[in-house]
Amino acid sequence: MNPLHTVAKIRAIEQAAAASLPSGVLMQRAGQAAANTALDMLPAAAGGARVLVLAGPGNNGGDALEAAAHLALAGARVSILHYAAAAAGSPERQAALQRARSSDAQFVDYHGELLPSQPWSLVIDGLFGIGLQRPLAGEFRQLAAQVNTLHTQILALDVPSGLDADTGTVVGPHGVALRATRTLSFIADKPGLHTADGRDYAGLVDVASLDIDCALLPPARLHLNDVRYFARHLRSRRQNSHKGSYGNVAVVGGADGMAGAPILAARMALHAGAGRVYALFAGTALPYDAGQPELMCRSAAGYDYSSATIVAGPGLGASAHASSLLAGMLATDTPLLLDADALNLVAGDSALQTALRTRPAMAVLTPHPLEAARLAGCSIAEIQSDRVHAARQLAARFNAIVVLKGSGSVIASPAGEAVINSTGNAALATAGTGDVLAGLCGSLLAQGWPQWQAALAAVWLHGMAADVLVAEGGNAIGLTASELIPAIRAAINRMAMHHAF
Numbered sequence: 001m002n003p004l005h006t007v008a009k010i011r012a013i014e015q016a017a018a019a020s021l022p023s024g025v026l027m028q029r030a031g032q033a034a035a036n037t038a039l040d041m042l043p044a045a046a047g048g049a050r051v052l053v054l055a056g057p058g059n060n061g062g063d064a065l066e067a068a069a070h071l072a073l074a075g076a077r078v079s080i081l082h083y084a085a086a087a088a089g090s091p092e093r094q095a096a097l098q099r100a101r102s103s104d105a106q107f108v109d110y111h112g113e114l115l116p117s118q119p120w121s122l123v124i125d126g127l128f129g130i131g132l133q134r135p136l137a138g139e140f141r142q143l144a145a146q147v148n149t150l151h152t153q154i155l156a157l158d159v160p161s162g163l164d165a166d167t168g169t170v171v172g173p174h175g176v177a178l179r180a181t182r183t184l185s186f187i188a189d190k191p192g193l194h195t196a197d198g199r200d201y202a203g204l205v206d207v208a209s210l211d212i213d214c215a216l217l218p219p220a221r222l223h224l225n226d227v228r229y230f231a232r233h234l235r236s237r238r239q240n241s242h243k244g245s246y247g248n249v250a251v252v253g254g255a256d257g258m259a260g261a262p263i264l265a266a267r268m269a270l271h272a273g274a275g276r277v278y279a280l281f282a283g284t285a286l287p288y289d290a291g292q293p294e295l296m297c298r299s300a301a302g303y304d305y306s307s308a309t310i311v312a313g314p315g316l317g318a319s320a321h322a323s324s325l326l327a328g329m330l331a332t333d334t335p336l337l338l339d340a341d342a343l344n345l346v347a348g349d350s351a352l353q354t355a356l357r358t359r360p361a362m363a364v365l366t367p368h369p370l371e372a373a374r375l376a377g378c379s380i381a382e383i384q385s386d387r388v389h390a391a392r393q394l395a396a397r398f399n400a401i402v403v404l405k406g407s408g409s410v411i412a413s414p415a416g417e418a419v420i421n422s423t424g425n426a427a428l429a430t431a432g433t434g435d436v437l438a439g440l441c442g443s444l445l446a447q448g449w450p451q452w453q454a455a456l457a458a459v460w461l462h463g464m465a466a467d468v469l470v471a472e473g474g475n476a477i478g479l480t481a482s483e484l485i486p487a488i489r490a491a492i493n494r495m496a497m498h499h500a501f
């Protein structure tokens with residue numbers, strides 16, 4: 001459905017496709033697709049629209065040259081900043097250059113005043129694509145930084161120049177990348193456009209297949225998250241049912257001074273449809289939750305952990321008592337999600353790691369990058385340098401489903417399947433949203449969802465609710481985790497309306 005392919009895979013596909021086509025056809029198709037997208041971005045009448053085309057030394061630049069010729073033909077006023085290819089460049093690029101030279105497009109030279117001097121309607125970034133080998137430097141760096149200051153639309157061809165197409169990191173150190181409004185990626189979508197810095201630099205991503213035969217596309221082990229991967233697990237409610245039909249969730253956390261975290265997770269579990277929800281406290285248990293009296297507040301000690309789906313970690317703390325509680329939970333075979341302090345306890349205790357790895361019922365882990373770094377025994381920078389790889393490594397190491405949170409959360413299975421989430425926004429960067437995600441996923445597990453689909457759905461719904469709240473309420477700043485809870489319930493019911501049976 002939404003495959004994501006690495007640069008290596010794209011190269012192989014491109015090579016196989018080019019072998020069965022006349023020289024240059026793929027680049028001409030890419031140029032045409034780019035011109036069509038550019039025209040979508042321009043005011044209705046392209047005539048008079050000022051378009052600046054940045055054509056780099058490789059075939060990404062070739063795509064840009066092809067697009068420039070088409071846009072000039074469509075009546076746009078096209079200026080081309082051309083960076084000549086080393087030697088003569090590929091034959092297809094030479095032909096593209098010839099077509100651009102024969103068009104009404106004007107070739108211009110770069111100077112500091114070029115960009116601010118014109119009211120550009122659109123800048124097309126054809127500097128570098130999947131061939132970027134090192135950080136942008138010299139004039140390329142200066143140009144990228146200057147383009148980023150323009151208040152105009154930027155269409156990146158294939159990949160925003162300066163961004164690593166596999167990992168979504170800006171190629172550095174201290175690298176610069178073009179911040180695109182839209183990216184038109186060729187042949188297939190790429191993971192780096194959707195995780196790490198990718199979402200900030202790629203903008204809205206479209207894919208032009210270049211009419212390559214699907215048979216040439218290998219099966220993908222990496223996908224972009226989609227409702228279709230999990231919606232079939234949503235069940236409409238039978239009248240003849242009772243709260244026991246929808247499972248029990250036990251949220252275990254709440255060391256003294258951290259009672260809010262389990263309450264957020266427990267409230268979310270209830271609003272996501274679990275039949276009964278317990279908030280279990282490692283510290284002094286609240287007598288009840290005045291804001292949600294439906295929750296049953298208890299001490300975590302002495303609870304029968306085999307009787308509920310466990311969400312362990314929110315505010316659990318790092319005490320020996322917490323560690324002993326966790327060991328008891330790991331010893332059960334009930335559905336289990338580990339978040340926050342539960343992950344930190346595992347990271348620091350080899351016995352807990354063994355118990356997790358050998359547990360018959362696969363757990364779900366929901367680390368943010370720092371918790372992932374602790375579990376992996378590496379730095380945050382290493383985790384973030386290749387998030388898909390990091391998530392897969394942790395999933396294999398702990399034989400668990402791993403949700404590596406962040407921009408473009410990555411969900412990975414021990415077998416190496418991975419999904420990058422496609423919803424959510426920076427409003428989620430606030431206290432308690434991780435507790436809400438943990439409670440949401442735990443609630444789906446309690447209602448019988450398999451671990452993989454529960455993780456995909458929870459991450460997708462969590463992000464979708466934030467997208468709706470920001471789109472409708474505009475509060476990208478100051479959104480609170482508590483506001484997410486009813487919005488996620490609404491997203492679940494919208495999804496159920498369309499997909500449940």
Ligand SMILES: NC(=O)C1=CN([C@@H]2O[C@H](COP(=O)(O)OP(=O)(O)OC[C@H]3O[C@@H](n4cnc5c(N)ncnc54)[C@H](OP(=O)(O)O)[C@@H]3O)[C@@H](O)[C@H]2O)[C@H](O)CC1
Nearest residue numbers: 026027030058059060128129130131132133134135158186
């Ligand atoms: N081949 C086809 O039919 C199609 C290709 N597509 C487009 O092609 C690019 C990939 O093209 P490629 O030439 O492999 O790579 P790039 O255009 O991205 O650029 C690589 C060239 O730039 C040099 N380079 C790399 N990094 C830097 C840098 N930081 N600063 C300066 N120069 C850099 C590199 O040469 P070096 O030897 O210096 O490394 C290359 O010359 C792909 O992204 C598509 O846009 C389409 O898919 C259509 C069909």
Ligand SMILES: [K+]
Nearest residue numbers: 125128157159
């Ligand atoms: K580009």
